Amino acid sequence: MPSLSTDFFDYALPEHLVAQTPAARRDASRLLVVDRAAHRLSHHTFADLPDFLRPGDTLIRNNAAVLPARLHAVRRTGGQVECLLLRPHDGESVWRCLLRPGKKLPPGTVFASPDAEFTGEVIEKSPDGSALVRFTTRTGEPLTTVARRLGDVPLPPYIHRAGTAAERADDLVRYQTVYADPARSVAAAAPTAGLHFTPELFARLAAAGVGTADVTLHVGLGTFKPITTPTVEAHEIHREIYELPAATQRILFGAHQEASAPGRRIAVGTTSVRTIEDFLATHDAALTTDFFGEASLFIYPPRPFRGVDALITNFHQPRSTLLCLVAAFLAPDSTDGIGWLREIYAEAIAREYRFFSYGDAMLIL
Known part of the structure; x- marks a missing residue:
């Protein structure tokens, strides 16, 4: 197929939509829900997430903790x-x-x-x-x-801080997921899709029969590196170490092979997607032990997805590899997601969603 121009993944964002602070409450962030089958958008808050999940679904989340580095x-x-x-x-x-x-x-x-x-x-x-x-x-x-x-906390370059003690204290808490494992302080940046979850929301999801499973991906600063090459394919993707526990591997393959109405594998964030798809690119069955690897996978259209059925993600920077991943997921094995992604982002901008790490979220079903 022809090369993908990086310009396809560019867009103009008003500066005031770059979130400088988190929402007053984590799950009070807005949630744009994308129904791929119906090709429909709807607008909610993150606290509404249980309305879109069902018993047997599993949230696969990156439990890496951000080191105040x-x-x-x-x-x-x-x-x-x-x-x-x-x-x-x-x-x-x-x-x-x-x-x-x-x-x-x-x-x-x-x-x-x-x-x-x-x-x-x-x-x-x-x-x-x-x-x-x-x-x-x-x-x-x-x-x-x-x-x-x-x-x-190594905040992204688009978040500007005066450096007060109060700001530092707040960032130490809010630029960290509630499920981050302190023993895995391996991330240079937060897996930001997970910032919207609260313990109370997890309790509601568990009561509704929605499970959780963990991966650990060492999020690096390469996640902020824009694509500077004229074509997407020419970009050299960054590498990130990851751990995929044996229990999570079993969930991936169990859901994939279940015969009747399997629960969906819902990736919380692009880091979880990258971990899952990198592992499944070289494995056809679950291992009996935890797996340690290095993700070198660059996901862009057209691409099929073996281990992810739905995705929770934030709104990403122009000309970023994360935009490429989301476009690929909107229309697997096709390039149709590129144009749809541009429409979705235009809608989010028109409705003044908050963008990037401390911003709002999107659920792609």
């Missing part, structure tokens, strides 16, 4: 340093990081937090702008423990 430090010369932890490179001592000001921090540079709770030494710079940094902590505790105490 933005650390502030000073060099021995007194210069300020901002260090964003990306992923551990060698246990807890060496991390892949983004540093500011990067050009002024060559290998050998040493910096420390103002109270010397941690010290970092730049040991290697990479062509992609990242750096390897060796850390020590004053008490010998893991760096992640220090980060939870001192670090700021």
Whole structure:
């Protein structure tokens, strides 16, 4: 088929629709429901979600927790340093990081937090702008423990903060799903479709016979990287580590093989979709053990979906890989979803839905 122009996934968004703060209550966000079979849209709030699910459905959600990974430090010369932890490179001592000001921090540079709770030494710079940094902590505790105490949430670049203590406290809670596993503090960005859920909403869903299953995908900053190539196919997709528990694998294959009215597999967010479809691209049956892999799958139209029957997702940035995934899901194995996606987003803009991480949601059935 002909190459897909990246321009197909571009749109103009009024700046005031970029959500800077979350809704007052998580499930008070708006919910745009897309009925693919009827080719129909309807408008609701997220608290209405149980009205669209049925007994036997399973919500498959990414339980990765966001680490407060933005650390502030000073060099021995007194210069300020901002260090964003990306992923551990060698246990807890060496991390892949983004540093500011990067050009002024060559290998050998040493910096420390103002109270010397941690010290970092730049040991290697990479062509992609990242750096390897060796850390020590004053008490010998893991760096992640220090980060939870001192670090700021690595909010997306389109969210602007004054940096007050109250904002930090609020973001530590709200830029995190209620089901995030603290033992899996592996995400550089929140799986934002899950931000709308509350414990009370999960209780209602459970009472209605809707189950949950977890995956863990290490959401990286590549999720914010726009497509800069003229065609979608030319874009180099980012890679992300994931874990798919054996219990979730059984649900995927059990629902797929059930003979009579199987429950739907409802992915909470594009990160869950990427995890599921990457695994199913190379596996035809559930394993007896948890699976650890690295997602390198780039989902764009036309593409079939093996393990996802419905999708909950936020509204995504122009020219993003996430828009490509949603367009593919709107019309599996076809390119028809591209035009429909543009219509849906135009409707959302006209009705002033709130966009991006702290914004509203969409349910595609």
